[in-house]
Amino acid sequence: MTFENARLWQPDTTVATIVAHGGKLLMVEEHAEGRLVLNQPAGHLEPDESLLDAALRETREESAWTVRLRHFVGAYQWKAQTGRHYLRFAFAAEPVSHDPALALDQGIVRALWMTPDELHKAHARHRSPLVWRVVADYLAGRRYPLSALSQLA
Template structure:
């Protein structure tokens, strides 16, 4: 069954990919309000688990193969109004690069201390707690 948000739009799945002390973020070509830099993410397809969607979207956008570790949580995003889930992931193979040039302008591997330079607003609390736990502060 397709996961839709209150507005009837497909739910969004985001991948929180940590590798070698940094988190992967991507810059969209078109920002959604304050959202320019964000985690790899995209729509959950009908019948697809949120964790699987996060893995698929990361591969489609960045060419990086990741493995889902655990669902960190979900919420209605305060800026977009979209239902979004966040899945902690680890790198399973490949090299991250901008694969989907229609959607992405660039990507970066960011250490904990620099996250706020890219994402200048408070992260969803379960995501922040995960990053605080797995990244060197």
């Protein structure tokens, strides 16, 4: 890769939130690339937004749930078949409140609660391999303090 190409290349920075309650995980069913897929509430980091704020915003926009972030689960790098590169920051959260009147983001069909077993069995419908990898790490107890992430002014 030439220096010029390296300067222009940037992965898509995304956040995802694992919301667990009563043995179930909050998932979203959404249209992506002509398929109806499952994903955690997730999306792109916006300019001048912290990773924590992005996780809270995306969870609310995609599921109508307000959550409280509890832990950082991990950072994941993935190259899709399309050639796009993704850098995902995953968080664990607990539900605070739900607003059923809130319109969900474009492309989101619904939010639903699934057991880990139900989600695992639906692996063919996962939006990407990141969906299960993040859940598997969460279920294995991978949790770091939110203070592990820093945002500098």
